[in-house]
Amino acid sequence: MKSYMARPQEVERKWYVVDAEGQTLGRLATQIARVLRGKNKAQYTPHVDTGDFVVVINADRIEVTGRKAEQKIYYRHTGYPGGLKEVSYERMMDRKPTEIVRKAVWGMMPKSRLARAQFKKLKIYAGPEHPHAAQEPQPLEVK
Secondary structure, three states: OOOOOOOHHHOOOOEEEEEOOOOEHHHHHHHHHHHHHOOOOOOOOOOOOOOOEEEEEOHHHOEOOOOHHHHOEEEEEOOOOOOEEEEEHHHHHHHOHHHHHHHHHHHOOOOOHHHHHHHOOEEEOOOOOOOOHHHOOEEOOOO
């Protein structure tokens, strides 16, 4: 018996909407990464993009547990000597709340060309509105 391998032209993409209000950051990010990669489908194939689109709304109302709100720090490097920049969780939440969810989901994706293509199917919005109503996204049940 042959193993089933999905083909890119056979993949049927769905759109999901996730309300991040009151959700825990890490637990939400794992579920989103799973859907982006297509691991929630029976036809999952590791080397084919079988994932779905995910729209995250209310990213500014996401929660973290413990003392992460005061202690968590995001790092980036400018590429110049001594160019390490750091931003606290609180400041990032004030300036770019969508970036918090984006970084959490990216951290749970493999680092490859395929993952970068899958990651482009993630749409994040700070408020409750999104411009993807025409795609009729279904609510994603986050455990």
